[in-house]
Amino acid sequence: MALFLFACGDQESIAQANRQNSEPALPKVENLADAQPAKTNQIYQEGKHYFRIGEPTRNEHGKVEVVEVFWFGCGHCFATEPYIESWDRNKSQDAELVRVAAPLSGIWGFHAQVYYANKALGIAEQVHQATFNAIHRDGLRLSSLNQVADFYAENFGVDAEEYKNAFNSFSVNLELNKARELVEQYRINSVPNFMVGGAYRVNAESAGSIPGIFSVINYLLSAKFQ
Numbered sequence: 001m002a003l004f005l006f007a008c009g010d011q012e013s014i015a016q017a018n019r020q021n022s023e024p025a026l027p028k029v030e031n032l033a034d035a036q037p038a039k040t041n042q043i044y045q046e047g048k049h050y051f052r053i054g055e056p057t058r059n060e061h062g063k064v065e066v067v068e069v070f071w072f073g074c075g076h077c078f079a080t081e082p083y084i085e086s087w088d089r090n091k092s093q094d095a096e097l098v099r100v101a102a103p104l105s106g107i108w109g110f111h112a113q114v115y116y117a118n119k120a121l122g123i124a125e126q127v128h129q130a131t132f133n134a135i136h137r138d139g140l141r142l143s144s145l146n147q148v149a150d151f152y153a154e155n156f157g158v159d160a161e162e163y164k165n166a167f168n169s170f171s172v173n174l175e176l177n178k179a180r181e182l183v184e185q186y187r188i189n190s191v192p193n194f195m196v197g198g199a200y201r202v203n204a205e206s207a208g209s210i211p212g213i214f215s216v217i218n219y220l221l222s223a224k225f226q
Contacts, residue, residue, distance in 0.1 A: 006203065006205045006210070007190035007192065007204065008071060008073070008075065008076050008190060009189060009190045042215075044216050044219050044220075048206065049208075049212075050200045050202040050216055050220060051200065051201045051202075052199065052200060053195065053198070053201045054198050055198070055199055056197045057197055057198040057199065058225075062094065063094055063095060063096035064096070064221060065095075065096050066095055066194060066195070066196050066217055066221075067099075067182075067196075068084060068097065068099050068100065068192060068193075068194055069102050069183065069186075069188050069192065070100070070191050071101065071102050072101070072111040072114065072115065072131055072135055072142070073111055073135060074191050074192065075136060076191070076204070076210075078132045078135075080210050080213070083211060085129075087217070087218075091221075092221055092222075100179050101115035101116065101179060102183050102188060104183065107143055109176075112179060114142070114148055116179075117166045117167040120166045120169060120172050120175075121158065121166050123156060123158060127152060127155075127156055130156075134151060145164055145167055148167075149164055190203070192204070192213075194213060194217060196217055196220045196224075197220070197225055202216045202220070
């Protein structure tokens with residue numbers, strides 16, 4: 001049961017994710033300062049608080065990539081966003097946040113394509129929270145290309161035809177294939193999940209809470225990559 005208190009699984013619909021978003025297990029953050037992970041001297045345990053998935057690596061810029069695997073339709077990903085934003089603003093200089101939209105079955109794949117079209121147009125960061133809000137706060141499904149293109153056109157001035165062309169572009173398909181390979185490589189079947197430096201996986205189930213994810217991530221960055 002812990003998995004479904006903290007994560008959205010492959011077979012969940014947007015409606016199910018929204019219902020879970022109202023559960024007490026998902027904290028509401030009124031002040032982003034409250035999203036700071038607690039400072040702790042705790043030593044987290046491999047196999048309990050996080051899991052080894054490979055060898056520690058840095059990217060070509062010498063950064064440790066913290067990869068978030070998410071789905072726009074996941075209520076737990078929506079609840080995690082304030083913590084991600086706060087962590088990203090205050091992260092160590094040698095860490096870099098990388099978002100990966102999980103192209104799993106059905107609507108997951110469509111929303112992943114939305115995210116990579118947003119990246120291709122250079123609007124991913126600008127529209128990220130608004131896309132979550134539209135689905136989870138405003139009740140829009142954003143489940144068709146016309147609906148998504150119209151939403152970005154009305155709210156962000158994005159040309160609808162240009163958006164549709166990007167959505168169906170070769171470069172976006174390449175990004176989707178890369179995301180599929182990553183999800184398969186790390187056997188991701190629920191979100192949100194986080195990979196640190198290609199070597200460690202952590203989620204709210206292993207960390208014990210959504211804020212705990214970022215305490216574990218900070219521990220891994222300081223203990224395993226220094």
